Amino acid sequence: MRAFVDRDSCIGCEACVGICPEVFSMDDEGISVAIDGELAADLVESAEEAMECCPVSAITVE
Template identity: 35%
Template sequence: MKVTVDDQRCRGHGVCTTLCAEVFSLTDDGYAEAISTDVPTEFEDATREAIQCCPEQAISDVTKET
């Protein structure tokens, strides 16, 4: 699984970091970013939950796009 965060859509709610801090972090400006675009298998379920729960729908699973 590979993810990306659209920095134009993210508003810094931090839901993703709460749900999966192993994959997402906040920048110095307070916006989300993927720590690594390649999600370790053990964090895929939490990452999917973060994608679904993002209020701005800023997180995308880009696995099929690559």
């Protein structure tokens, strides 16, 4: 599974970073970015929680 952030939708609230800092971080523009590559199995659940908590639905985990 991989995590993706729609940069055009992200409002920079940092909820995803608070929930799953192993996968999400903020870039220099204050927009969330996801780690590149496959998610480790133990991070999938927290990445999905971050997706569900995103107030603007900018995160996809697939």
